Amino acid sequence: MKKLALITGATSGIGRATALRLAKEGYDIVATGRRAERLETLRREIEALGAGCTTLCFDVRSEEEVRRHLEPLERVDLLVNNAGLAAGLEHIDRGDTADWDAMIDTNVKGLLYVTRVIAPKMVAARGGHIFNIGSIAGTEPYENGAVYCASKHAVHAISQSMRADLLADGIKVTEIRPGMVETEFSEVRFHGDKARADKVYDGVTPLTGDDIAEAIAWAAQLPAHMNVNDMVLMPTQQAGAYYTVRRH
Numbered sequence: 001m002k003k004l005a006l007i008t009g010a011t012s013g014i015g016r017a018t019a020l021r022l023a024k025e026g027y028d029i030v031a032t033g034r035r036a037e038r039l040e041t042l043r044r045e046i047e048a049l050g051a052g053c054t055t056l057c058f059d060v061r062s063e064e065e066v067r068r069h070l071e072p073l074e075r076v077d078l079l080v081n082n083a084g085l086a087a088g089l090e091h092i093d094r095g096d097t098a099d100w101d102a103m104i105d106t107n108v109k110g111l112l113y114v115t116r117v118i119a120p121k122m123v124a125a126r127g128g129h130i131f132n133i134g135s136i137a138g139t140e141p142y143e144n145g146a147v148y149c150a151s152k153h154a155v156h157a158i159s160q161s162m163r164a165d166l167l168a169d170g171i172k173v174t175e176i177r178p179g180m181v182e183t184e185f186s187e188v189r190f191h192g193d194k195a196r197a198d199k200v201y202d203g204v205t206p207l208t209g210d211d212i213a214e215a216i217a218w219a220a221q222l223p224a225h226m227n228v229n230d231m232v233l234m235p236t237q238q239a240g241a242y243y244t245v246r247r248h
């Protein structure tokens with residue numbers, strides 16, 4: 001029987017690249033996101049690779065939607081808690097509270113809702129592997145990023161605690177913490193301002209979704225006795241949230 005990987009936020013960027021990569025690695029895929037058309041395109045691409053693909057269109061911010069879509073899954077061998085966003089880049093006195101809600105509800109509560117449904121299935125199966133997509137923002141708070149950084153600090157804490165919680169059940173927990181990855185992330189952060197988003201990557205060769213998928217695929221195939229707890233990945237031109245060398 002093929003292993004099954006569930007990837008949240010698979011309509012774009014890191015999640016989409018990971019779904020395609022894990023399909024190539026021999027997994028059947030459950031891909032989630034809110035954009036149905038993109039899920040349908042992805043399903044066709046994954047099936048063309050010879051893997052099975054189920055798509056589930058829902059918003060991870062709704063506990064009811066998460067439960068309704070994920071509870072029927074019989075077995076999940078690998079979960080990638082990837083769905084997430086940054087919204088806005090403002091000082092704390094000017095931030096939009098709707099942006100704050102979106103980040104906390106998606107990056108923290110959404111990840112928890114999904115895990116709450118899937119972890120018991122892994123416990124019952126006495127095994128599984130959970131990947132949480134954190135960020136360098138999970139350990140490096142930066143100006144204008146209070147709420148995004150707080151949400152990723154939460155992911156960092158949750159990852160460490162859930163690793164301990166699930167230890168006796170033989171479930172691996174790996175946190176992947178990227179720096180700059182060129183996806184739709186900055187366009188979403190700047191509410192569709194593509195020119196401002198492009199400037200983030202000006203003079204830098206950023207990571208791609210495929211680079212993060214490569215790391216996940218590697219960590220997923222390690223022998224049973226070996227786990228990657230925490231992996232920080234950055235472009236060679238970046239050394240941290242405040243250190244980027246740009247070459248023109």
Ligand code: NDP
Nearest residue numbers: 009011012013014033034035059060083084181183184185
């Ligand atoms: P993208 O914007 O390209 O992809 C984000 C994905 O998350 C989309 O598939 C989107 O799908 C999904 N998503 C967002 N909100 C929801 C929601 N409420 N319900 C369901 N799905 C949702 O960005 P990335 O690929 O870069 O981001 C993926 C993860 O990586 C995020 O957690 C992000 O914080 C993290 N990250 C990104 C970095 C970067 O530089 N790009 C660096 C470090 C971490 P849809 O809109 O269809 O729902």
Ligand code: 8X3
Nearest residue numbers: 135136137179180241
């Ligand atoms: C995304 C990377 O540096 O914008 O998590 O926080 S950063």
